[in-house]
Amino acid sequence: RFYAWYGDPQPGIDADALAAIAANLDGLEHLSRERVGQELLKLFAAPDPFAAVAVMARTGVLNTVLPGASETPLGPLLEHESSLNLPPDPLRRLAAIGVFDGGALRFSKAQKKRLEQYQTLISDPMPLPEVAYRHGADMARDVLVLRAVTFGAPLDTSVLRPIEKAAKARFPVAAKDLKDRYEGPALGEALRRLESDWIASGFTLDKATLLDRSRNA
Numbered sequence: 001r002f003y004a005w006y007g008d009p010q011p012g013i014d015a016d017a018l019a020a021i022a023a024n025l026d027g028l029e030h031l032s033r034e035r036v037g038q039e040l041l042k043l044f045a046a047p048d049p050f051a052a053v054a055v056m057a058r059t060g061v062l063n064t065v066l067p068g069a070s071e072t073p074l075g076p077l078l079e080h081e082s083s084l085n086l087p088p089d090p091l092r093r094l095a096a097i098g099v100f101d102g103g104a105l106r107f108s109k110a111q112k113k114r115l116e117q118y119q120t121l122i123s124d125p126m127p128l129p130e131v132a133y134r135h136g137a138d139m140a141r142d143v144l145v146l147r148a149v150t151f152g153a154p155l156d157t158s159v160l161r162p163i164e165k166a167a168k169a170r171f172p173v174a175a176k177d178l179k180d181r182y183e184g185p186a187l188g189e190a191l192r193r194l195e196s197d198w199i200a201s202g203f204t205l206d207k208a209t210l211l212d213r214s215r216n217a
Contacts, residue, residue: 025061040065071097073097122150166203
């Protein structure tokens, strides 16, 4: 963590120190998971933690504290963050290297929930504007870069403007607008159907058009 924040990348980390770390990995088992989790959050919040994480991988530390994690996606992620001017975010970066179990690291409920959302939305076919509408623009931008590094795809910046638009969109139909025609579960289903049509339209259908659709359904 100190190297990630303050280290000089030119000489790198002392070779004897790295050898000592690799020879004493068992000592990590004596640290509390809460301590490990907090140190990881601080490390991954550094402006550029790639060199430190690569050293962790080379010495065996990364696999010891984060089994199954890979440092490989972190480099492309940092490039995407820079191109989009995204601020450093340790949870986004942990998700990129394959860490989604916040409970194992004693993260807060909010942090665990966000990692779980990342895990779901990376593989979910939900379009990014809909992600922005349901979860906010920040989450949609995070999912944009996480999908790119996870699937080795180019970064599609053309979706950024639709994300901003969708995050501000408000569904114009409320339950009270349909109570003269629906009730109970049918009311909820009618609302979901109209909302789906509205999202598919790029959030452009107005209230009158949507209500006409409900009458003709």
